Amino acid sequence: xxxxxxxxxxxxxxxxxxxxxxxxxxxxxxxxxxxxxxxxxxxxxxxxxxxxxxxxxxxxxxxxxxxxxxxxxxxxxxxxxxxxxxxxxxxxxxxxxxxxxxxxxxxxxxxxxxxxxxxxxxxxxxxxxxxxxxxxxxxxxxxxxxxxxxxxxxxxxxxxxxxxxxxxxxxxxxxxxxxxxxxxxxxxxxxxxxxxxxxxxxxxxxxxxxxxxxxxxxxxxxxxxxxxxxxxxxxxxxxxxxxxxxxxxxxxxxxxxxxxxxxxxxxxxxxx
Ligand SMILES: C[S@@+](CC[C@H](N)C(=O)[O-])C[C@H]1O[C@@H](n2cnc3c(N)ncnc32)[C@H](O)[C@@H]1O
Numbered sequence: 001x002x003x004x005x006x007x008x009x010x011x012x013x014x015x016x017x018x019x020x021x022x023x024x025x026x027x028x029x030x031x032x033x034x035x036x037x038x039x040x041x042x043x044x045x046x047x048x049x050x051x052x053x054x055x056x057x058x059x060x061x062x063x064x065x066x067x068x069x070x071x072x073x074x075x076x077x078x079x080x081x082x083x084x085x086x087x088x089x090x091x092x093x094x095x096x097x098x099x100x101x102x103x104x105x106x107x108x109x110x111x112x113x114x115x116x117x118x119x120x121x122x123x124x125x126x127x128x129x130x131x132x133x134x135x136x137x138x139x140x141x142x143x144x145x146x147x148x149x150x151x152x153x154x155x156x157x158x159x160x161x162x163x164x165x166x167x168x169x170x171x172x173x174x175x176x177x178x179x180x181x182x183x184x185x186x187x188x189x190x191x192x193x194x195x196x197x198x199x200x201x202x203x204x205x206x207x208x209x210x211x212x213x214x215x216x217x218x219x220x221x222x223x224x225x226x227x228x229x230x231x232x233x234x235x236x237x238x239x240x241x242x243x244x245x246x247x248x249x250x251x252x253x254x255x256x257x258x259x260x261x262x263x264x265x266x267x268x269x270x271x272x
Contacts, residue, residue, distance in 0.1 A: 007120050008074045010226045011051070015077035017221040019052045023214070025207050026222075029263050030055035030115045032203045033144045036265050039063050043110035047071040048099045048131060049117030053082045059113060060089045070104065072097035099127055106133045115144040119180050125189050132193040137272020141195060145180050147202055147262030152250060156215070159242045160227040163235075186266040195268030203263050211255045212247035216240055 011018075019026045033055055039045055039062035047056040050071030060069035071086075072095040073079050083094040097103055099114065100121050112131050121127045132141055179185035183200040190198045209215045220228060231239050250257040 007223075007226075010223060010229070011073075011075040012077040014220075014222055014225050015052065015075060015081055018078070019054060019222070021214075021217050021221045023207050023209065023218050023221075025205070025218075026051065026054035026116070028205045029144055030113075031058060032201070032205075032263060033113055033115050033142050033265055034058040034062065036201055036267055037111045037113055037140050037142045039067075039111050042066040044068045044108060044136075045070070045111045045113065046104060046109045046134060048102065048112065048114035049073055049120075050082055050094065051075075051078055051115075053086055053094075055113050055115045056082065056092065056094070057086060057089070059111070060086065060092045063091060065089075065091055067091050069093070070095065070109075072099075072102070072104075074098055100130070102130055102134060104134055107136050109134050109139055110136055111140045111142070113142050113144075116146075118143055118145060124179055125192060128189045129193040132190075132195055132268070132270060135270040137270060139270045139272075141190065141193075141268050141270070143186070143190075143266045145186060145264050145266070147183075147264040149261045150259045152247075153259055153261070155246055156219070156243055157224075157227070159239055159246070160231065163230045163232070164227060165230065183264060183266075186264060190266055190268040193268075194270070196271050198266070198268040201265040201267065203265070205261050205263055206258045207261065208258045209247070209256055212244045212251065214256075215247045216243050219243070 039059055041064040043063045045059045045063050047059055050056045050073050056069060056071040063069055069091050070093045076096060079094050079096050086092045099117055112134055118124050135141060179189050187198045187200060
């Protein structure tokens with residue numbers, strides 16, 4: 001069994017299955033962010049913590065072959081697979097990098113996006129300041145985080161709770177506290193980073209599952225794998241059965257069900 005631990009290790013281990021288990025999730029969440037950033041042909045855009053390219057691909061398509069789309073991620077496997085997947089788009093570069101200390105030159109991007117990453121970082125305020133410094137004058141920053149979720153997600157997450165260390169760096173435990181607890185908390189991070197026209201847009205995304213087993217597959221395919229890795233292997237089947245029982249009670253006549261999640265888009269513009 002892979003050792004529980006750092007965020008990068010978990011994302012390296014999920015990279016191959018990430019966003020590939022037929023659940024509309026990262027794509028629709030990123031699509032909302034890309035819509036709000038209103039990228040124009042020829043612009044220079046950056047995607048921080050690009051994962052498997054849920055935002056990077058539509059950003060690159062929006063800027064087109066005359067533009068430039070750079071994505072970076074701390075997980076080498078994410079970088080490797082996303083560079084391969086986006087090799088058909090010459091305007092794209094995918095790099096290894098740390099969102100807490102981006103290495104791109106200051107003042108060079110017309111739009112900076114980051115979808116579902118900020119809550120993994122030890123100092124979100126410092127990170128947003130560093131990201132804002134990458135913007136050209138009148139450049140736009142957009143950050144996607146989570147708002148309220150369907151209570152049923154929580155009831156699945158609770159099945160892992162007895163096994164989890166208190167400080168598990170997982171979006172489902174860190175992503176609802178501090179600045180992530182409210183629109184105002186997130187807006188304050190952007191204002192404190194010196195951005196203007198700070199605003200919030202909220203959208204509800206529905207994750208559709210064919211069956212309870214499909215939900216179990218999903219839990220292994222993204223950052224929630226960190227929770228599984230804290231469950232002793234000889235108790236995996238017990239947790240799996242508990243999820244199947246709980247989610248089985250939500251099924252419609254086809255066996256499927258949908259869980260909703262509010263996504264919060266925090267947006268701002270660099271003065272200039
Ligand atoms: C929930 S995924 C989101 C990926 C992608 N933005 C999407 O919307 O599908 C979080 C991503 O952040 C990356 N990540 C976590 N900490 C990071 C850091 N310090 N610097 C850069 N990337 C990081 C992970 O490797 C992972 O790919």
